[in-house]
Amino acid sequence: MSSPKALSRAPVKGKTDGAKPAVGKTVASKPSAKKPAKAAVSDDASPTPAQKAAFLKAMAAGVKLNTAASRSLVKKKGSPFAAEAPKPTPKVEVLRRIPAPVKVVDTPESKTALALAALIEASIDARELGKVQPHAQQALVAALCKLYAAHAEAGERFDILGQRAATVAATDVMVMCGALLKAVDLQVFELGMWQSWSSG
Amino acid sequence: MAEQFVGKASEFKDGERQIIRIGEDEIGVFRHAGEFYAYSNFCLHQGGPACEGLTIARVIEPLREDKTSMGLHFHETDMNFVCPWHGYEYDMKTGAHIADPRVKLRKYDVVRKGDEVYVVA
Numbered sequence: 634m635s636s637p638k639a640l641s642r643a644p645v646k647g648k649t650d651g652a653k654p655a656v657g658k659t660v661a662s663k664p665s666a667k668k669p670a671k672a673a674v675s676d677d678a679s680p681t682p683a684q685k686a687a688f689l690k691a692m693a694a695g696v697k698l699n700t701a702a703s704r705s706l707v708k709k710k711g712s713p714f715a716a717e718a719p720k721p722t723p724k725v726e727v728l729r730r731i732p733a734p735v736k737v738v739d740t741p742e743s744k745t746a747l748a749l750a751a752l753i754e755a756s757i758d759a760r761e762l763g764k765v766q767p768h769a770q771q772a773l774v775a776a777l778c779k780l781y782a783a784h785a786e787a788g789e790r791f792d793i794l795g796q797r798a799a800t801v802a803a804t805d806v807m808v809m810c811g812a813l814l815k816a817v818d819l820q821v822f823e824l825g826m827w828q829s830w831s832s833g
Numbered sequence: 834m835a836e837q838f839v840g841k842a843s844e845f846k847d848g849e850r851q852i853i854r855i856g857e858d859e860i861g862v863f864r865h866a867g868e869f870y871a872y873s874n875f876c877l878h879q880g881g882p883a884c885e886g887l888t889i890a891r892v893i894e895p896l897r898e899d900k901t902s903m904g905l906h907f908h909e910t911d912m913n914f915v916c917p918w919h920g921y922e923y924d925m926k927t928g929a930h931i932a933d934p935r936v937k938l939r940k941y942d943v944v945r946k947g948d949e950v951y952v953v954a
């Protein structure tokens with residue numbers, strides 16, 4: 634069986650080839666020269682809706698469902714088979730799976746550190762800055778500095794603030810970094826040089 | 834609109850996401866704190882993959898009585914997801930942009946039938 638498109642065009646072709654006088658008549662009444670195929674069909678040659686339906690029925694008789702041919706048939710406007718078209722069920726396609734963030738391992742020491750962090754944050758919120766005295770802060774900062782560097786040297790690099798970066802102001806970071814550099818008598822250009830020589 | 838099977842709840846870990854396509858729609862299905870949420874993966878800013886970026890707790894800035902800031906903190910329960918292109922941040926429960934809640938991602942209903950999860954699309 635030839636394609637439905639080819640078949641539906643067939644009557645037009647026949648008329649154009651075999652009946653030239655009719656062409657003249659139609660073209661005269663419709664001067665548009667851009668669409669010769671349409672103009673070539675004279676009024677009395679146009680199939681009636683019933684003929685069109687019969688033609689489509691005849692075509693569909695030999696067309697299997699869910700084939701390209703059947704789809705092109707039911708897509709046609711006013712096709713008597715449109716209602717018979719199987720409703721396409723949207724298929725679910727999984728494009729990507731994004732795993733959950735890695736679960737943290739909570740050691741007793743981590744729990745203690747987290748509790749201490751919460752306590753410090755609470756003291757800042759309450760503006761009770763004297764709660765954690767400078768000597769205690771120095772001990773904490775020194776210990777954390779060594780711990781982070783030891784991890785980095787062991788190849789266990791991680792983001793120093795992680796998502797908590799969203800809760801620390803850039804000014805706070807600059808104040809802290811400046812104070813750390815000053816504490817060990819380093820200039821900013823020395824830090825820059827060291828970073829350009831190493832992967833730090 | 835029909836219910837489309839997207840997977841089993843038991844195979845969908847908490848915090849996990851799936852980007853699926855149903856017909857023409859690309860949808861991000863989230864599981865957060867035991868609940869399922871599904872949104873269009875088409876960012877309202879410039880069409881980026883809105884559901885594929887960072888998930889992060891909402892950052893809040895509580896004020897003291899005298900209206901001074903207590904600094905930035907994470908919200909204890911509210912979660913957001915961030916479009917990876919330019920950082921539009923959407924609320925996990927509503928799909929609304931956190932700065933302007935009138936801007937909302939298209940939300941799809943998620944139906945659970947026993948262990949099976951369906952998205953209505």
Ligand code: FES
Nearest residue numbers: 876878879881916
């Ligand atoms: S496209 Fe999503 S933030 Fe710009």
